[in-house]
Amino acid sequence: MRLILSFLLALFLASCAGSQVRGTGDLGLIIERASGHVTLVDTTTRQPYARIGGLGDLSHASAVYSRDGRYAFVFGRDGGLTKIDMLEAKVVKRVIQSGNAIGGSISQDGRIVVVQNYTPGGIKAFDAETLELLSEVPAEYAPGKFSKVVGLADSSGNRFAYALFEGGEIWVSDFSNPRQPKTQRFPAGSQPYDGLVTPDGRYFLAGLFGEDGVAMLDLWQPDKGARKILENYGRGQEKLPVFKMPHLRGWSVAQGKAYLPAIGRHEVLVVDVATWKEVGRIPVRGQPVFVMARPDGRQVWVNFAFPDNGKMDVIDTLAGKVIHAFEPGKGILHMEFTPRGENVWLSARDDNKVLIYDTTTFTRIGEIAADNPSGIFFTTRAARIGF
Amino acid sequence: MFGNKLIFALFLVSTATGASEPDAERQKELVRLVRQDCGSCHGMTLQGGLGPALLPASLHDKPPEGLVATIYFGRPGTPMPPWKQFMSEAEAGWIVKKLMSGFPQ
Numbered sequence: 001m002r003l004i005l006s007f008l009l010a011l012f013l014a015s016c017a018g019s020q021v022r023g024t025g026d027l028g029l030i031i032e033r034a035s036g037h038v039t040l041v042d043t044t045t046r047q048p049y050a051r052i053g054g055l056g057d058l059s060h061a062s063a064v065y066s067r068d069g070r071y072a073f074v075f076g077r078d079g080g081l082t083k084i085d086m087l088e089a090k091v092v093k094r095v096i097q098s099g100n101a102i103g104g105s106i107s108q109d110g111r112i113v114v115v116q117n118y119t120p121g122g123i124k125a126f127d128a129e130t131l132e133l134l135s136e137v138p139a140e141y142a143p144g145k146f147s148k149v150v151g152l153a154d155s156s157g158n159r160f161a162y163a164l165f166e167g168g169e170i171w172v173s174d175f176s177n178p179r180q181p182k183t184q185r186f187p188a189g190s191q192p193y194d195g196l197v198t199p200d201g202r203y204f205l206a207g208l209f210g211e212d213g214v215a216m217l218d219l220w221q222p223d224k225g226a227r228k229i230l231e232n233y234g235r236g237q238e239k240l241p242v243f244k245m246p247h248l249r250g251w252s253v254a255q256g257k258a259y260l261p262a263i264g265r266h267e268v269l270v271v272d273v274a275t276w277k278e279v280g281r282i283p284v285r286g287q288p289v290f291v292m293a294r295p296d297g298r299q300v301w302v303n304f305a306f307p308d309n310g311k312m313d314v315i316d317t318l319a320g321k322v323i324h325a326f327e328p329g330k331g332i333l334h335m336e337f338t339p340r341g342e343n344v345w346l347s348a349r350d351d352n353k354v355l356i357y358d359t360t361t362f363t364r365i366g367e368i369a370a371d372n373p374s375g376i377f378f379t380t381r382a383a384r385i386g387f
Numbered sequence: 388m389f390g391n392k393l394i395f396a397l398f399l400v401s402t403a404t405g406a407s408e409p410d411a412e413r414q415k416e417l418v419r420l421v422r423q424d425c426g427s428c429h430g431m432t433l434q435g436g437l438g439p440a441l442l443p444a445s446l447h448d449k450p451p452e453g454l455v456a457t458i459y460f461g462r463p464g465t466p467m468p469p470w471k472q473f474m475s476e477a478e479a480g481w482i483v484k485k486l487m488s489g490f491p492q
Contacts, residue, residue: 059430059431077432100434150437191466307473349423
Protein backbone atom coordinates (compact mmCIF):
# COMPACT_ATOMS: atom_id res chain seq x y z
CA MET A 1 0.00 0.00 0.00
CA ARG A 2 2.76 2.41 0.97
CA LEU A 3 4.60 1.47 -2.19
CA ILE A 4 1.57 2.26 -4.31
CA LEU A 5 1.09 5.61 -2.56
CA SER A 6 4.69 6.66 -3.07
CA PHE A 7 4.45 5.59 -6.70
CA LEU A 8 1.33 7.73 -7.15
CA LEU A 9 3.04 10.64 -5.41
CA ALA A 10 6.03 10.35 -7.73
CA LEU A 11 3.70 10.25 -10.73
CA PHE A 12 1.86 13.34 -9.46
CA LEU A 13 5.09 15.27 -8.91
CA ALA A 14 6.38 14.27 -12.31
CA SER A 15 3.21 15.53 -13.96
CA CYS A 16 3.53 18.84 -12.08
CA ALA A 17 7.16 19.40 -13.01
CA GLY A 18 7.44 22.19 -15.52
CA SER A 19 3.75 23.06 -15.47
CA GLN A 20 2.06 25.23 -12.94
CA VAL A 21 -1.58 25.23 -11.97
CA ARG A 22 -3.43 28.11 -13.56
CA GLY A 23 -6.91 29.21 -14.67
CA THR A 24 -8.07 29.87 -18.22
CA GLY A 25 -10.07 33.10 -17.80
CA ASP A 26 -7.48 35.35 -19.38
CA LEU A 27 -6.48 33.17 -22.32
CA GLY A 28 -7.40 33.34 -25.97
CA LEU A 29 -6.39 32.44 -29.48
CA ILE A 30 -5.63 34.27 -32.69
CA ILE A 31 -6.42 32.70 -36.06
CA GLU A 32 -3.59 33.00 -38.58
CA ARG A 33 -5.72 32.50 -41.64
CA ALA A 34 -3.21 31.90 -44.39
CA SER A 35 -0.84 29.51 -42.66
CA GLY A 36 -3.21 27.22 -40.75
CA HIS A 37 -1.83 28.24 -37.38
CA VAL A 38 -3.34 29.57 -34.19
CA THR A 39 -1.36 31.61 -31.68
CA LEU A 40 -2.40 31.18 -28.06
CA VAL A 41 -2.31 34.37 -26.00
CA ASP A 42 -2.52 35.59 -22.43
CA THR A 43 -4.51 38.82 -22.05
CA THR A 44 -2.94 39.64 -18.68
CA THR A 45 0.66 39.62 -19.87
CA ARG A 46 -0.51 40.63 -23.39
CA GLN A 47 1.89 38.06 -24.82
CA PRO A 48 1.62 34.91 -26.89
CA TYR A 49 2.53 31.69 -25.09
CA ALA A 50 2.27 29.04 -27.80
CA ARG A 51 1.68 28.54 -31.51
CA ILE A 52 -0.02 25.51 -33.04
CA GLY A 53 -0.01 24.54 -36.72
CA GLY A 54 -1.58 22.03 -39.03
CA LEU A 55 -5.14 23.34 -38.78
CA GLY A 56 -5.75 23.52 -42.54
CA ASP A 57 -7.53 26.38 -44.31
CA LEU A 58 -8.37 28.91 -41.62
CA SER A 59 -9.75 31.68 -43.82
CA HIS A 60 -12.98 32.74 -42.13
CA ALA A 61 -12.24 30.42 -39.19
CA SER A 62 -13.87 30.91 -35.81
CA ALA A 63 -13.72 29.30 -32.38
CA VAL A 64 -15.91 28.50 -29.39
CA TYR A 65 -14.90 27.28 -25.92
CA SER A 66 -15.84 24.51 -23.55
CA ARG A 67 -17.57 25.87 -20.46
CA ASP A 68 -14.41 25.55 -18.35
CA GLY A 69 -12.49 27.55 -20.92
CA ARG A 70 -9.94 24.81 -21.26
CA TYR A 71 -10.74 23.58 -24.74
CA ALA A 72 -11.17 25.61 -27.90
CA PHE A 73 -13.08 24.22 -30.88
CA VAL A 74 -11.77 25.78 -34.08
CA PHE A 75 -13.93 25.66 -37.22
CA GLY A 76 -11.89 25.85 -40.44
CA ARG A 77 -13.07 26.79 -43.89
CA ASP A 78 -12.09 23.38 -45.26
CA GLY A 79 -14.52 21.62 -42.91
CA GLY A 80 -11.86 20.88 -40.30
CA LEU A 81 -12.97 20.81 -36.67
CA THR A 82 -10.05 20.96 -34.26
CA LYS A 83 -10.18 20.66 -30.47
CA ILE A 84 -7.32 22.46 -28.74
CA ASP A 85 -6.23 22.17 -25.13
CA MET A 86 -5.49 25.78 -24.11
CA LEU A 87 -3.43 24.75 -21.07
CA GLU A 88 -1.35 22.01 -22.64
CA ALA A 89 -1.18 24.06 -25.85
CA LYS A 90 -1.81 21.14 -28.14
CA VAL A 91 -4.33 19.63 -30.52
CA VAL A 92 -6.43 17.02 -28.72
CA LYS A 93 -8.47 15.87 -31.69
CA ARG A 94 -9.12 16.90 -35.25
CA VAL A 95 -11.73 15.75 -37.77
CA ILE A 96 -12.62 16.83 -41.30
CA GLN A 97 -16.39 16.96 -41.14
CA SER A 98 -17.44 18.56 -44.44
CA GLY A 99 -16.09 20.16 -47.60
CA ASN A 100 -16.73 23.79 -46.79
CA ALA A 101 -17.67 25.11 -43.37
CA ILE A 102 -18.41 28.56 -42.04
CA GLY A 103 -18.41 28.33 -38.26
CA GLY A 104 -19.98 26.63 -35.31
CA SER A 105 -21.44 26.87 -31.89
CA ILE A 106 -21.57 24.99 -28.58
CA SER A 107 -24.67 23.89 -26.67
CA GLN A 108 -25.92 25.38 -23.42
CA ASP A 109 -24.74 22.32 -21.47
CA GLY A 110 -21.40 22.29 -23.26
CA ARG A 111 -21.82 18.71 -24.48
CA ILE A 112 -22.58 19.29 -28.15
CA VAL A 113 -20.56 21.18 -30.74
CA VAL A 114 -22.54 22.06 -33.87
CA VAL A 115 -20.92 23.06 -37.16
CA GLN A 116 -22.62 24.99 -39.95
CA ASN A 117 -21.69 24.02 -43.46
CA TYR A 118 -21.90 25.54 -46.91
CA THR A 119 -21.08 22.31 -48.77
CA PRO A 120 -22.97 20.12 -48.30
CA GLY A 121 -25.35 22.67 -46.77
CA GLY A 122 -26.60 21.86 -43.31
CA ILE A 123 -25.47 21.45 -39.73
CA LYS A 124 -23.73 18.58 -37.95
CA ALA A 125 -23.62 17.84 -34.23
CA PHE A 126 -20.57 16.38 -32.51
CA ASP A 127 -19.86 15.08 -29.04
CA ALA A 128 -17.74 17.83 -27.43
CA GLU A 129 -15.69 15.22 -25.58
CA THR A 130 -14.79 12.89 -28.44
CA LEU A 131 -15.82 14.80 -31.61
CA GLU A 132 -17.88 11.77 -32.55
CA LEU A 133 -20.62 12.64 -35.07
CA LEU A 134 -23.99 12.51 -33.30
CA SER A 135 -26.42 13.64 -35.97
CA GLU A 136 -26.91 16.00 -38.87
CA VAL A 137 -29.62 18.22 -40.30
CA PRO A 138 -29.25 18.72 -44.07
CA ALA A 139 -30.49 22.16 -45.15
CA GLU A 140 -32.77 20.71 -47.82
CA TYR A 141 -35.31 23.49 -48.11
CA ALA A 142 -37.01 22.06 -51.19
CA PRO A 143 -36.76 18.56 -52.64
CA GLY A 144 -33.16 18.09 -53.81
CA LYS A 145 -32.26 21.72 -53.07
CA PHE A 146 -29.72 22.43 -50.33
CA SER A 147 -28.89 25.79 -48.87
CA LYS A 148 -25.78 27.26 -47.34
CA VAL A 149 -26.25 27.71 -43.61
CA VAL A 150 -25.40 31.04 -41.96
CA GLY A 151 -25.70 32.66 -38.55
CA LEU A 152 -25.73 29.53 -36.39
CA ALA A 153 -26.27 30.48 -32.73
CA ASP A 154 -26.84 28.53 -29.55
CA SER A 155 -29.93 29.10 -27.47
CA SER A 156 -31.50 27.68 -24.34
CA GLY A 157 -32.42 24.01 -24.06
CA ASN A 158 -29.65 22.85 -26.41
CA ARG A 159 -31.47 24.48 -29.29
CA PHE A 160 -29.60 26.03 -32.20
CA ALA A 161 -31.00 28.69 -34.51
CA TYR A 162 -29.62 29.38 -38.00
CA ALA A 163 -30.62 30.77 -41.36
CA LEU A 164 -30.60 29.41 -44.91
CA PHE A 165 -29.07 31.76 -47.47
CA GLU A 166 -30.76 30.30 -50.57
CA GLY A 167 -33.72 28.91 -48.64
CA GLY A 168 -34.68 32.25 -47.09
CA GLU A 169 -35.73 30.57 -43.86
CA ILE A 170 -34.79 30.44 -40.19
CA TRP A 171 -34.51 26.94 -38.74
CA VAL A 172 -34.41 25.97 -35.08
CA SER A 173 -33.04 22.52 -34.27
CA ASP A 174 -33.59 21.07 -30.81
CA PHE A 175 -30.81 18.71 -29.74
CA SER A 176 -32.37 17.67 -26.41
CA ASN A 177 -31.90 14.23 -27.87
CA PRO A 178 -28.59 14.83 -29.65
CA ARG A 179 -28.95 11.83 -31.93
CA GLN A 180 -32.46 12.76 -33.03
CA PRO A 181 -32.75 16.53 -33.42
CA LYS A 182 -36.14 18.06 -34.11
CA THR A 183 -36.27 20.99 -36.50
CA GLN A 184 -38.80 23.79 -36.94
CA ARG A 185 -38.80 26.00 -40.04
CA PHE A 186 -39.84 29.65 -40.37
CA PRO A 187 -39.98 31.84 -43.51
CA ALA A 188 -37.51 34.72 -43.02
CA GLY A 189 -36.94 36.75 -46.19
CA SER A 190 -34.55 37.12 -49.10
CA GLN A 191 -30.93 35.95 -48.68
CA PRO A 192 -30.20 35.93 -44.96
CA TYR A 193 -26.43 36.47 -44.75
CA ASP A 194 -25.72 36.11 -41.02
CA GLY A 195 -27.48 35.85 -37.71
CA LEU A 196 -27.17 36.41 -34.00
CA VAL A 197 -28.95 35.64 -30.79
CA THR A 198 -29.52 38.34 -28.16
CA PRO A 199 -27.46 38.08 -24.93
CA ASP A 200 -30.45 36.60 -23.07
CA GLY A 201 -30.90 33.97 -25.78
CA ARG A 202 -34.44 35.10 -26.51
CA TYR A 203 -34.34 36.63 -29.99
CA PHE A 204 -32.66 35.29 -33.10
CA LEU A 205 -32.03 37.93 -35.74
CA ALA A 206 -31.06 37.20 -39.34
CA GLY A 207 -29.76 40.07 -41.46
CA LEU A 208 -31.16 40.04 -44.99
CA PHE A 209 -29.08 40.85 -48.03
CA GLY A 210 -31.80 40.52 -50.66
CA GLU A 211 -34.09 43.08 -49.05
CA ASP A 212 -33.93 45.97 -46.61
CA GLY A 213 -34.64 44.52 -43.22
CA VAL A 214 -33.86 41.99 -40.53
CA ALA A 215 -35.87 38.84 -39.77
CA MET A 216 -36.50 38.20 -36.08
CA LEU A 217 -37.72 35.09 -34.29
CA ASP A 218 -38.74 35.05 -30.62
CA LEU A 219 -37.21 31.79 -29.40
CA TRP A 220 -39.41 31.91 -26.31
CA GLN A 221 -42.48 31.87 -28.57
CA PRO A 222 -41.28 30.37 -31.83
CA ASP A 223 -44.80 29.39 -32.83
CA LYS A 224 -45.52 33.06 -33.45
CA GLY A 225 -43.13 32.84 -36.40
CA ALA A 226 -40.46 35.18 -37.69
CA ARG A 227 -41.27 38.80 -38.36
CA LYS A 228 -39.47 41.62 -40.12
CA ILE A 229 -37.92 44.52 -38.32
CA LEU A 230 -36.13 47.55 -39.72
CA GLU A 231 -38.11 47.07 -42.89
CA ASN A 232 -37.17 49.42 -45.67
CA TYR A 233 -34.29 51.00 -43.74
CA GLY A 234 -32.66 51.80 -47.06
CA ARG A 235 -35.83 53.68 -48.05
CA GLY A 236 -35.64 52.39 -51.58
CA GLN A 237 -32.39 54.17 -52.29
CA GLU A 238 -29.81 52.33 -54.34
CA LYS A 239 -27.40 50.36 -52.21
CA LEU A 240 -23.70 51.10 -52.20
CA PRO A 241 -21.66 48.10 -53.29
CA VAL A 242 -20.84 45.72 -50.43
CA PHE A 243 -17.29 44.38 -50.78
CA LYS A 244 -17.55 42.21 -47.70
CA MET A 245 -20.58 40.87 -45.89
CA PRO A 246 -21.13 42.28 -42.39
CA HIS A 247 -20.91 39.92 -39.44
CA LEU A 248 -23.65 40.02 -36.87
CA ARG A 249 -22.14 37.79 -34.27
CA GLY A 250 -20.46 40.55 -32.36
CA TRP A 251 -23.87 41.49 -31.07
CA SER A 252 -24.00 44.98 -29.65
CA VAL A 253 -26.56 45.94 -27.09
CA ALA A 254 -26.15 48.85 -24.77
CA GLN A 255 -28.60 50.91 -22.72
CA GLY A 256 -31.59 49.12 -24.19
CA LYS A 257 -30.48 49.73 -27.74
CA ALA A 258 -29.02 47.43 -30.34
CA TYR A 259 -26.41 48.57 -32.85
CA LEU A 260 -26.44 46.80 -36.21
CA PRO A 261 -24.55 47.22 -39.48
CA ALA A 262 -26.66 48.56 -42.38
CA ILE A 263 -26.21 46.73 -45.69
CA GLY A 264 -25.07 48.89 -48.59
CA ARG A 265 -25.07 52.00 -46.45
CA HIS A 266 -22.28 53.59 -44.47
CA GLU A 267 -24.35 53.61 -41.31
CA VAL A 268 -24.88 51.81 -38.03
CA LEU A 269 -28.57 51.30 -37.30
CA VAL A 270 -29.77 51.90 -33.75
CA VAL A 271 -32.77 49.87 -32.59
CA ASP A 272 -34.78 50.03 -29.39
CA VAL A 273 -34.84 46.42 -28.14
CA ALA A 274 -38.17 46.90 -26.32
CA THR A 275 -40.08 47.84 -29.46
CA TRP A 276 -37.60 46.69 -32.17
CA LYS A 277 -38.13 50.02 -33.91
CA GLU A 278 -35.33 52.03 -35.44
CA VAL A 279 -34.49 54.98 -33.19
CA GLY A 280 -31.50 56.35 -35.01
CA ARG A 281 -28.64 55.79 -37.40
CA ILE A 282 -25.05 56.83 -37.02
CA PRO A 283 -22.95 57.73 -40.06
CA VAL A 284 -19.61 55.92 -40.20
CA ARG A 285 -16.70 55.83 -42.65
CA GLY A 286 -17.49 52.69 -44.63
CA GLN A 287 -19.59 49.55 -44.92
CA PRO A 288 -19.58 48.24 -41.31
CA VAL A 289 -18.48 44.62 -40.87
CA PHE A 290 -18.26 44.13 -37.10
CA VAL A 291 -20.24 46.42 -34.79
CA MET A 292 -19.20 45.34 -31.32
CA ALA A 293 -20.01 46.77 -27.90
CA ARG A 294 -17.40 47.02 -25.20
CA PRO A 295 -18.59 44.68 -22.42
CA ASP A 296 -19.93 47.61 -20.37
CA GLY A 297 -21.87 48.92 -23.38
CA ARG A 298 -20.45 52.44 -23.18
CA GLN A 299 -18.64 52.15 -26.50
CA VAL A 300 -19.37 50.42 -29.79
CA TRP A 301 -16.40 49.74 -32.08
CA VAL A 302 -16.88 49.44 -35.84
CA ASN A 303 -14.57 48.10 -38.54
CA PHE A 304 -15.20 48.17 -42.26
CA ALA A 305 -15.28 46.27 -45.51
CA PHE A 306 -12.68 46.71 -48.26
CA PRO A 307 -11.55 49.32 -49.29
CA ASP A 308 -12.03 51.02 -45.91
CA ASN A 309 -10.64 48.13 -43.89
CA GLY A 310 -7.80 50.16 -42.40
CA LYS A 311 -10.22 52.35 -40.45
CA MET A 312 -11.98 52.01 -37.11
CA ASP A 313 -14.74 54.19 -35.71
CA VAL A 314 -15.67 54.26 -32.03
CA ILE A 315 -19.22 55.25 -31.09
CA ASP A 316 -19.98 56.62 -27.64
CA THR A 317 -23.40 55.21 -26.78
CA LEU A 318 -24.16 58.09 -24.42
CA ALA A 319 -23.39 60.73 -27.03
CA GLY A 320 -24.88 58.62 -29.84
CA LYS A 321 -22.09 59.48 -32.27
CA VAL A 322 -18.57 58.62 -33.35
CA ILE A 323 -16.13 60.08 -30.82
CA HIS A 324 -12.92 58.55 -32.10
CA ALA A 325 -11.91 57.70 -35.66
CA PHE A 326 -8.50 56.34 -36.51
CA GLU A 327 -6.46 54.15 -38.85
CA PRO A 328 -4.79 51.54 -36.66
CA GLY A 329 -3.33 49.40 -39.45
CA LYS A 330 -3.93 47.64 -42.75
CA GLY A 331 -6.70 45.11 -43.18
CA ILE A 332 -8.42 45.31 -39.78
CA LEU A 333 -10.48 42.11 -39.87
CA HIS A 334 -11.65 41.49 -36.33
CA MET A 335 -11.63 42.74 -32.77
CA GLU A 336 -12.02 41.25 -29.32
CA PHE A 337 -12.39 42.98 -25.97
CA THR A 338 -10.69 41.79 -22.83
CA PRO A 339 -13.22 40.35 -20.35
CA ARG A 340 -14.12 43.68 -18.78
CA GLY A 341 -13.27 45.83 -21.76
CA GLU A 342 -10.27 47.90 -20.66
CA ASN A 343 -8.40 46.76 -23.77
CA VAL A 344 -9.38 45.79 -27.28
CA TRP A 345 -7.29 43.58 -29.55
CA LEU A 346 -7.44 44.29 -33.30
CA SER A 347 -6.13 42.00 -36.02
CA ALA A 348 -4.28 43.91 -38.75
CA ARG A 349 -4.05 41.26 -41.45
CA ASP A 350 -1.83 43.12 -43.89
CA ASP A 351 0.56 44.32 -41.18
CA ASN A 352 0.94 40.76 -39.82
CA LYS A 353 0.18 42.06 -36.32
CA VAL A 354 -2.41 42.05 -33.61
CA LEU A 355 -2.66 45.52 -32.06
CA ILE A 356 -3.69 46.10 -28.46
CA TYR A 357 -5.40 49.36 -27.52
CA ASP A 358 -6.49 50.98 -24.29
CA THR A 359 -10.22 51.73 -24.77
CA THR A 360 -10.21 54.80 -22.52
CA THR A 361 -7.22 56.67 -23.90
CA PHE A 362 -7.22 55.04 -27.38
CA THR A 363 -3.46 54.61 -27.15
CA ARG A 364 -1.69 51.53 -28.44
CA ILE A 365 -0.25 49.60 -25.54
CA GLY A 366 1.14 46.56 -27.28
CA GLU A 367 1.29 44.37 -30.33
CA ILE A 368 1.83 40.73 -31.18
CA ALA A 369 3.31 39.35 -34.37
CA ALA A 370 0.96 37.00 -36.26
CA ASP A 371 0.87 35.72 -39.83
CA ASN A 372 -2.17 37.26 -41.57
CA PRO A 373 -4.23 37.36 -38.37
CA SER A 374 -8.03 37.26 -38.65
CA GLY A 375 -10.32 36.14 -35.82
CA ILE A 376 -9.41 36.76 -32.16
CA PHE A 377 -11.31 34.69 -29.59
CA PHE A 378 -10.93 34.96 -25.81
CA THR A 379 -12.07 32.28 -23.36
CA THR A 380 -14.67 34.64 -21.84
CA ARG A 381 -16.85 33.55 -24.76
CA ALA A 382 -17.28 30.25 -22.92
CA ALA A 383 -19.83 31.81 -20.58
CA ARG A 384 -21.75 33.90 -23.10
CA ILE A 385 -24.93 32.87 -24.90
CA GLY A 386 -24.60 33.23 -28.67
CA PHE A 387 -20.79 33.17 -28.72
CA MET B 388 -28.30 47.32 -72.34
CA PHE B 389 -26.99 43.85 -71.74
CA GLY B 390 -25.96 43.64 -75.38
CA ASN B 391 -23.83 46.74 -74.96
CA LYS B 392 -22.23 45.29 -71.87
CA LEU B 393 -21.50 42.07 -73.69
CA ILE B 394 -19.83 43.84 -76.58
CA PHE B 395 -17.86 45.92 -74.13
CA ALA B 396 -16.86 42.78 -72.25
CA LEU B 397 -15.75 41.09 -75.46
CA PHE B 398 -13.63 44.13 -76.13
CA LEU B 399 -12.15 43.78 -72.64
CA VAL B 400 -11.25 40.16 -73.22
CA SER B 401 -9.67 40.92 -76.55
CA THR B 402 -7.57 43.67 -75.02
CA ALA B 403 -6.76 41.62 -71.95
CA THR B 404 -5.40 38.74 -73.95
CA GLY B 405 -3.32 41.14 -76.03
CA ALA B 406 -0.04 42.75 -75.09
CA SER B 407 -1.31 44.81 -72.16
CA GLU B 408 -0.61 42.49 -69.22
CA PRO B 409 -0.32 44.25 -65.89
CA ASP B 410 3.30 44.66 -64.78
CA ALA B 411 4.78 42.32 -62.17
CA GLU B 412 4.12 44.65 -59.24
CA ARG B 413 0.48 45.17 -60.23
CA GLN B 414 0.02 41.43 -60.79
CA LYS B 415 1.10 40.87 -57.20
CA GLU B 416 -1.44 43.41 -55.98
CA LEU B 417 -4.21 41.82 -58.04
CA VAL B 418 -3.36 38.33 -56.78
CA ARG B 419 -3.55 39.60 -53.22
CA LEU B 420 -6.83 41.41 -53.92
CA VAL B 421 -8.39 38.23 -55.35
CA ARG B 422 -7.12 35.93 -52.59
CA GLN B 423 -7.88 38.25 -49.67
CA ASP B 424 -10.81 40.41 -50.70
CA CYS B 425 -12.63 38.31 -53.31
CA GLY B 426 -11.69 35.53 -50.89
CA SER B 427 -13.98 36.87 -48.18
CA CYS B 428 -16.90 35.44 -50.17
CA HIS B 429 -15.24 32.99 -52.58
CA GLY B 430 -12.74 31.60 -50.07
CA MET B 431 -9.02 32.35 -49.87
CA THR B 432 -8.36 29.10 -51.72
CA LEU B 433 -11.15 30.07 -54.15
CA GLN B 434 -13.07 26.90 -53.39
CA GLY B 435 -16.21 28.89 -52.73
CA GLY B 436 -18.00 30.29 -49.73
CA LEU B 437 -21.10 32.45 -49.79
CA GLY B 438 -20.03 33.02 -53.40
CA PRO B 439 -19.33 30.18 -55.86
CA ALA B 440 -15.97 28.45 -56.35
CA LEU B 441 -13.57 30.17 -58.75
CA LEU B 442 -11.42 27.18 -59.64
CA PRO B 443 -10.61 26.21 -63.25
CA ALA B 444 -12.87 23.17 -62.99
CA SER B 445 -15.83 25.28 -61.87
CA LEU B 446 -15.26 27.99 -64.49
CA HIS B 447 -14.22 26.03 -67.57
CA ASP B 448 -17.68 25.91 -69.15
CA LYS B 449 -18.37 29.61 -68.57
CA PRO B 450 -17.71 32.19 -71.29
CA PRO B 451 -14.75 34.38 -70.22
CA GLU B 452 -16.45 37.56 -71.42
CA GLY B 453 -19.34 36.90 -69.03
CA LEU B 454 -16.91 36.43 -66.15
CA VAL B 455 -15.12 39.67 -66.99
CA ALA B 456 -18.46 41.49 -67.04
CA THR B 457 -19.37 39.94 -63.68
CA ILE B 458 -16.17 41.21 -62.09
CA TYR B 459 -16.34 44.59 -63.71
CA PHE B 460 -20.05 45.40 -63.40
CA GLY B 461 -21.09 43.07 -60.58
CA ARG B 462 -24.19 40.93 -60.84
CA PRO B 463 -27.40 42.67 -59.78
CA GLY B 464 -29.70 40.55 -57.64
CA THR B 465 -26.76 38.74 -56.08
CA PRO B 466 -24.20 39.94 -53.51
CA MET B 467 -21.51 40.24 -56.25
CA PRO B 468 -20.50 43.93 -56.34
CA PRO B 469 -18.87 45.77 -59.24
CA TRP B 470 -15.09 46.03 -58.86
CA LYS B 471 -14.56 48.64 -61.59
CA GLN B 472 -13.32 51.33 -59.19
CA PHE B 473 -10.39 49.12 -58.20
CA MET B 474 -9.14 47.82 -61.54
CA SER B 475 -9.07 48.51 -65.24
CA GLU B 476 -10.99 46.48 -67.80
CA ALA B 477 -7.79 44.83 -68.93
CA GLU B 478 -6.93 43.84 -65.37
CA ALA B 479 -10.34 42.17 -64.92
CA GLY B 480 -9.56 40.23 -68.10
CA TRP B 481 -6.17 39.21 -66.73
CA ILE B 482 -7.80 37.97 -63.51
CA VAL B 483 -10.30 35.86 -65.48
CA LYS B 484 -7.52 34.37 -67.60
CA LYS B 485 -5.57 33.45 -64.47
CA LEU B 486 -8.63 32.08 -62.68
CA MET B 487 -9.43 29.83 -65.62
CA SER B 488 -5.91 28.45 -65.84
CA GLY B 489 -5.15 28.12 -62.11
CA PHE B 490 -4.72 31.20 -59.98
CA PRO B 491 -1.23 32.12 -58.63
CA GLN B 492 -0.62 31.89 -54.87
